[in-house]
Every structure is written in structure tokens, then in C-alpha cells.
Amino acid sequence: MMIFKRILELLGKDFGGSTEALVQKIAEELKDKRYLIVLDDLWNEEDDVWNAFKNTMMGPSSNKGKLIIVTTRKENVVSIVNTCDHPSRSRSLTEGDCWSIIRTLAFQDKEVPEQFEITGLEIARKCRSLALAANVIGRGKLLFYNLGFQILKRVRRDSIMDREDLIQLWMSEGLLSNNQESEMETTEPKKDKYGNIISCKMHDLVHDLACLVSKSESFMNTEVRTVDDILQVRHLAIESIGEEIVKDIKERASYLRTLILPTSVGTLKHLRYLDVSDNNDLTTLSESICKLYNLQTLRILRRYSSYKLQRLPRDLQFLTRLKHLYTQYVTNDFEMPPKIGSLSCLQTLPLFCVSDKEGCRIDELGKLKKLKGKLQIRNLELVSCKTEAEHADMAVKLNIYQFYFYWTRYRYFNDESESMYSTESNINEESVLEGLQPHEKLKCLTIDGF
Structure with missing residues (x-):
């Protein structure tokens, strides 16, 4: 098809x-x-x-x-x-042929250091006589050394990789400069109905080679067991752990830049990427996360809506380098941490829940000038007037292509009365919606509960 x-x-x-x-x-x-x-x-x-x-x-x-x-x-x-002619079989490349391709592309006319010669021959052996693998590795050998963990995180070969997640993992390694997105050898990119690439697959050979070259600095634990030799580990994914392992990690893994771990991580000062998604028992996050001053990406996504996040750490405003904050399913009484507008680097914020408390009102969105992608705004019934709504500066957020505006009706129901709505509140909603006027190039707008 x-x-x-x-x-x-x-x-x-x-x-x-x-x-x-x-x-x-x-x-x-x-x-x-x-x-x-x-x-x-x-x-x-x-x-x-x-x-x-x-x-x-x-x-x-x-x-x-x-x-x-x-x-x-x-x-x-x-x-x-093969219905007619005999198949043509290509001659297999030798290990030397593969290494020659890698060496030429990676080092060009420069002399190859002895340690690279040894490693290069080992990699060439893993190319399994295929020129494609040798060519890809030769063009991005050092890149794959750093990207290996991103493949290990998915465990299985040929699995789907979310585009934004992949870019943020590259970013945590310092592979991307500001406002730059890198390309990689991928197949079958998937696009949404607006033409945006949302996911891709990595070639199975590239997957194998990435795992090989990254094994010394990447560690993944998919079962309950002790963690050894993690002193130099920079990328760590743990799905099932015990308290002793947590203690070992915090004391020994000081080089970590990427972590997928459902626990307190405040001592990991170099951490740039933290993913606590799909940890269904995790309904709140430790305040120690707010000590990760180098953190760039925080992902708290849920596969099922029955597992909801109750709150975020209150001092999140101090993570001034945070660029991507992913939340998805939250409880009805969920509130944003105060002064989130202080996160001037923030680019991804798919969910903002309005509150009438100081530092949690809709004007915090107006301070976030770099937002892009999708933005869902809930609890708009708590916005008092058009002027307050205008402080969110929706019209200047040109990099957001999809808005969701939600008035949450459950706040207005109780056992004794069906609704507390009046003509006055309906008029106020209309003025608030006018104050949320988005830019002209918006691709999708959803309004609910209005």
C-alpha cells in the first residue's frame, strides 16, 4: 500500500x-x-x-x-x-575492504592512529562484508560512538524512534549546536497529517554497529541484578532496580549525561537528559531533580491514561537550562509549578494547566518566547478576562502549529446544583477566547468545553 x-x-x-x-x-x-x-x-x-x-x-x-x-x-x-533470469550474486567484501572504506571516509588522507586501526578492524569485521555498513560508519564513525545508547534504549532492532526524543538525546551529548537539528541514516520516516516527520527507523546494520562501538560507555539493565563497572558510564537505562543499586549509581556514576531511572538523582550534576516515562508507580517527582542544573530534557510520559501525574517539583523554575518538559496524563487537580515562565530556554511544553495562584497564572506562558510544536492549555475558566488572556501572547508564538484550548467543566459541578454557569460567565469566556487569538499560520486549533 x-x-x-x-x-x-x-x-x-x-x-x-x-x-x-x-x-x-x-x-x-x-x-x-x-x-x-x-x-x-x-x-x-x-x-x-x-x-x-x-x-x-x-x-x-x-x-x-x-x-x-x-x-x-x-x-x-x-x-x-526470481521468475526468469538467474540471480546475480555480488562478491562479498573482505574485512580489509570494509576497513579501507571506513578509513578513507573517516580519516581521508590523514594518518590513522594505532588505537583506531585496532578498533577500526574490529568494526570492519562487524560490517559482515556489506559496503552499506562500512560506508555509513565511515561517514559518521564518531557520531555513532555517541549515538549507541540511543539505540540500546530501544532494546530491539528496527523499532520506531520518536523524532523529538532522538534529537534531544543527541543534544544531551553536545552533538547539536543551538537551533540545529542533525540528520542520520534512517529508513521509512513517518509523517503526521501536516507533513512533520514524527518518527523514523534505523537500519538494522547501523543498530548493531552502534551497539558495538558504544558498549564501553553505555549500560542497560532490564532485570534485577547488581551493577558493575559503571564508573565511566555516561548513558544508563534501568527498568528494574533495588535500593543498593540506586546507591551505587549515585556514588559512582559521576559521568552520566543520559539517564532513564525512576528515583532520586540530585547528585548527578552532569545529567542533561532524564526520562521517567512509563514508571507507573511514579506519581510525583523528587525535589532533588531541581538540583540538576544542566538538565535539558525531562520526559514524564504515560502509555496509559490510568496512570496520572499528581504534581511536578515546586522548584522547577531553577532548571534554567531546561529546553523540553514533557507531561501527558495528569490528575484533575494538577497544578503547574510556580514561575515556570523563568525557564527562558523552554521550547517544548505540551501541557499547561492554568491556576489562579500567584506564579501559576496564564501570564507565565507570555514569558516563554521559544515554545514550539503543540500546546494544550487547560482550566481556562480560571482566566478572569480578555486582558489577562492577552498576557499569554499566543499571537507571537509562531513556532507552535497546534493549540488546544480547554475549559474544564468539572470545576462547576457539585451534588446540589447542576451548573454554576451564568450569562455573565459565558460572555467572559468569549472575551477570554478573543484574548487567546493565535497567529495566522496555525495548522490546527481545538476548542473544548467552551
């Missing part, structure tokens, strides 16, 4: 119908055309899928000049797609 849509795009056509209609459209478009299609690194071993694709591409016409070339590393794929 996806490849058919891509072919139509290349033909300058746009189509969003059913699979059957899509197949018919492809057949019509290619009926009298000559073409060459190259399917590189094919893995699908299902006869029916291949035959359906081939029959569709050949179409009802018998005109010559239609050719499909397939490359693969799997013998079963060869037997399925």
Missing part, C-alpha cells in the same frame, strides 16, 4: 482511496509506460505479497520495457522473486 502511494507521488498523482482503487489507479497510470523499478534490500518473504505487487506493476498491457530489479540479503526472497 505504502509503495503504491509513493509511486503515484512520483508520477505527480495524489490518491487516498481504498487498496483496490489504488491498485487499479496504478495499473491505469503504468499501462502504456516503460519503467525501471529498483527495490533495494527487500526482506518480505510472502509469495502472495510479491505476486500481487508484480502483477499490479506489470498491468494489463504486454508492452515490453517494464523491468523490476530487486536486491536482497535473504535466500528465500531470491527464490520468490
Whole structure:
């Protein structure tokens, strides 16, 4: 289905119908055309899928000049797609060939240090005679050394990686300068309906090599066991831990820059990235997090709405280098920490819950000039007037493409009366909505409870 849509795009056509209609459209478009299609690194071993694709591409016409070339590393794929000619088998590269490619791309004409020569040959051996792997490593050898943990964090090969999460992990390593986003070798990027890339996959060979070159500085524990040899560890992911392990980590892992750990971490002064998502027992965060003055990314996301965050640390305002604060499911009485507008570097804030308390009102949003992406504002019934709403400066937040404006109705119900709403409050809501006027290039606006 996806490849058919891509072919139509290349033909300058746009189509969003059913699979059957899509197949018919492809057949019509290619009926009298000559073409060459190259399917590189094919893995699908299902006869029916291949035959359906081939029959569709050949179409009802018998005109010559239609050719499909397939490359693969799997013998079963060869037997399925090879209907006419004998397959052509490429000569396998030697370890020396792979190392030559890596050395040329990574060091160019410079002399290779002896320690790199030894490591390089080990990496070349892991390329499994494939030029693609050697080429990718040669172009970004040092980059992959630092990116290995980002792959280990996902555990399984070929898994989906969230775009923003990946960029923030790069950022925690100092691989990106300010306002710069790097590219990597990926396949099958996924886009949302607005054309924004939201996730991608890493090639399986790149995954294996990244794990190899990062093993000395990355550690992941997926079961209850002791932690050894973590003195130099800079990237740590722990899913199940005991108190003794927590103590060891805090005392010994002073080099940590990236951590996925549901516990107190205030002594880890170098920490730049902290992910406590999917720790369902964690409803509040320790105030010690507010001592992580180098922290750039804090992720508190939940897979299920039944596990809700009750509050954030009150002194979060002191994390002045924080750029990304992710929260998702929160309790009905959740309040933002005071003076969040002090976080002048903040770029990601998907959720803001308005309060009528000092330092927690909607004007805190007006101080956050760099926000981008999506922003959901709840409890708008607590905004008193249009002037107060205007202090949020929605119209100048040009990098936000999606707004959610929520009036939370549950605050106005009790056992004795159905509603406390009046004509006056309805008029006030209209004026508040006017005060929240967004910019003209907004892609999506949701208004709820209004």
C-alpha cells in the first residue's frame, strides 16, 4: 500500500482511496509506460505479497520495457522473486575492504592512529562484508560512538524512534549546536497529517554497529541484578532496580549525561537528559531533580491514561537550562509549578494547566518566547478576562502549529446544583477566547468545553 502511494507521488498523482482503487489507479497510470523499478534490500518473504505487487506493476498491457530489479540479503526472497533470469550474486567484501572504506571516509588522507586501526578492524569485521555498513560508519564513525545508547534504549532492532526524543538525546551529548537539528541514516520516516516527520527507523546494520562501538560507555539493565563497572558510564537505562543499586549509581556514576531511572538523582550534576516515562508507580517527582542544573530534557510520559501525574517539583523554575518538559496524563487537580515562565530556554511544553495562584497564572506562558510544536492549555475558566488572556501572547508564538484550548467543566459541578454557569460567565469566556487569538499560520486549533 505504502509503495503504491509513493509511486503515484512520483508520477505527480495524489490518491487516498481504498487498496483496490489504488491498485487499479496504478495499473491505469503504468499501462502504456516503460519503467525501471529498483527495490533495494527487500526482506518480505510472502509469495502472495510479491505476486500481487508484480502483477499490479506489470498491468494489463504486454508492452515490453517494464523491468523490476530487486536486491536482497535473504535466500528465500531470491527464490520468490526470481521468475526468469538467474540471480546475480555480488562478491562479498573482505574485512580489509570494509576497513579501507571506513578509513578513507573517516580519516581521508590523514594518518590513522594505532588505537583506531585496532578498533577500526574490529568494526570492519562487524560490517559482515556489506559496503552499506562500512560506508555509513565511515561517514559518521564518531557520531555513532555517541549515538549507541540511543539505540540500546530501544532494546530491539528496527523499532520506531520518536523524532523529538532522538534529537534531544543527541543534544544531551553536545552533538547539536543551538537551533540545529542533525540528520542520520534512517529508513521509512513517518509523517503526521501536516507533513512533520514524527518518527523514523534505523537500519538494522547501523543498530548493531552502534551497539558495538558504544558498549564501553553505555549500560542497560532490564532485570534485577547488581551493577558493575559503571564508573565511566555516561548513558544508563534501568527498568528494574533495588535500593543498593540506586546507591551505587549515585556514588559512582559521576559521568552520566543520559539517564532513564525512576528515583532520586540530585547528585548527578552532569545529567542533561532524564526520562521517567512509563514508571507507573511514579506519581510525583523528587525535589532533588531541581538540583540538576544542566538538565535539558525531562520526559514524564504515560502509555496509559490510568496512570496520572499528581504534581511536578515546586522548584522547577531553577532548571534554567531546561529546553523540553514533557507531561501527558495528569490528575484533575494538577497544578503547574510556580514561575515556570523563568525557564527562558523552554521550547517544548505540551501541557499547561492554568491556576489562579500567584506564579501559576496564564501570564507565565507570555514569558516563554521559544515554545514550539503543540500546546494544550487547560482550566481556562480560571482566566478572569480578555486582558489577562492577552498576557499569554499566543499571537507571537509562531513556532507552535497546534493549540488546544480547554475549559474544564468539572470545576462547576457539585451534588446540589447542576451548573454554576451564568450569562455573565459565558460572555467572559468569549472575551477570554478573543484574548487567546493565535497567529495566522496555525495548522490546527481545538476548542473544548467552551
